[in-house]
Amino acid sequence: MKIIHTSDWHIGRTLHGASLEEAHQAFFEALVDYVRAEEVDAVLMSGDLFDRAVPSITSLRQARVALTRLTDLARVIITTGNHDSADRLGLTDRFLNDRLVVRALPDDIDRPIDLVAEGRVHARVYTLPYLDPETTRRVLVDATGDIADPDDPDAVHQLARSHEAVIAAAARRIGAHLDAHPLEDGARVIVMAHAFFTGGLPTESERCLEVGGVEQVSAGTLTRLGKADGPVRVDYVAAGHLHRPQDVRDAGAPVRYPGSPVAFSFSEAGYEKSVTLLDTDTPDLGIRHLPLTPWRALRRIATTMEQLRAGRHEDARDSWCEVTITDDARPHNLVHEVRSLLPHTLAVFHVPAHAPTPVTAADIRRHQRSPLTLAQEFARTVGNRELNAAERDVWRDVFEKVQADHANS
Template structure:
């Protein structure tokens, strides 16, 4: 039996305000082609199908189309919910969906109820552990003394191994889980699942099965031969710019885990970072190939340029993030009390502008400030000059 392990699609997520639905649709279409080309029997999605509990209509359309294509390519689908999903919404109509080859495991009650699929060697049991919020899950699991993620996942795996013990005819098993396992390396785009400062669980919790398809961390990682993160199919933060996104192709034979291969995914739009003055970035010919990248820019001009993002986007249409770090650092560090002591409102406003930009206001800007302060003073009910302090 051949499995494809993926996770953390986060359909509907934006990248610094930029819509990613087209890029997400491209990657899901590639996964369907991979399923057909590699004769994949089962696609495992280990949580975070959506980026939010109530996804938009367009996000639902992209996810539904992607799942349909995977099914039409010939694979059964086993999905569990992540911390970004609404387990109740994702699991709606689960019993009906199973008839069409879409197996949803989103409830505590379903943890020890496997999807049983058959190949020439017999049955394979596939279990889904949805994201378990410890405080809620410990009561739902009937273990009120369990503590943190380790406690509730230990109970979940106890139920799974107990079910396997009652199925002597089943010799191969797979678990999907959405969790932060010790040894994994996180990225900036992941939402913390820490409880009381502890979010990680030891890999030994998952002993007793042939393969564990993990979700939550966005970088592909191998914590053990049968314990892996697939990572997200797209980069969702600039901290992931150097990662090559991928999925795992997992083969099971009569004896259990036979082989695991990594398949790298296409990159619909690259991520890049650049640093320099605004004029340098707008003129440097060697930066021409960044025009199609999602771009993070750090400007080093001594004075903060006016309208910098608009000017950058004339050359780099997909610039999405901008920082200003003047070369040599800021000249002064202002403390509020010192900045306003003995100064008029116009002097405070001019000082604020100078602090933000790294240069004093021009004559035109001084005139605009004076007009603004005069107008504000006229609107004061007592006819007094507005006090910025």
């Protein structure tokens, strides 16, 4: 049995205001061609089908056409990501046919999909949508959870406010299901998960997952499940969220981010986009990366106006460009002239060659402080004191409610 793993389609996204509809359409054509040529049985899409919780009509139509074509050829399994609205995307999941499966809710974690061919199970797929710690830590709580108030006999258990806690709880549910419903020899265990696993490298285009806790999760949390005396080894973690194609090292089993099929920031210029092909009939799953040709290449160019006028970068005329002009003095009519020479330029900067190193989006992300940290700094600056425990809890609850309301709006 052959399976394609893809993720982070982000249908409806733009790049510096430019529509990516045609770039997405080129990807869908390539994906359908691969499914047909490789005789693929199932397509796994690990979250962020859409770029917004409320997609535009154009985005919905494009998704409908793409999924119709894919389900004519293979079974399609979709989990939700942090950009999707789990409630909206999962509204009709119980009514969908067997060709299209959408898993959006934590209640479905221990309700796997068995991929069957020739009378036997070739792979069992467990689905982990994006698990927001605040909204799922009470849903997934088990005996390992903390007690809200140890002195209150009526207090309920709840998991810690972190991605590690909720994904570990999800892993325990999967392990319990595997213990109760063992697979026959030769069947593979695949876990789809939309999360930021430790060791993964982000780009400038992912939305931060951090809400009231550390966002990164050890990939090993999902690679060995079940009873302590005989844990089931997960054969493959089909990860989503990071847009750079990559494997997570030292995870105990293959953990793969196929990356977004379309580039969403100039930090992805030069990346080779791909989808990942698995073959359950080979010992190592025969993992192959099927390349995707970009509809329009991305170029980051640093140059002088003299070099640009002389045609030094003529080979970039058909590319989307981010251009940094390094002349000591800002050229007259800068943006207009750059775009007249490179017509698909989306961003223009002037950074003199002898100026201090500019602060990039990546620098901002690395030094970005959490809302709670900013609140604590505000209290020190304005009130000359530290927030107490009760005040920190109030701030944290407010921030999480605002983010939850924004995600569901």
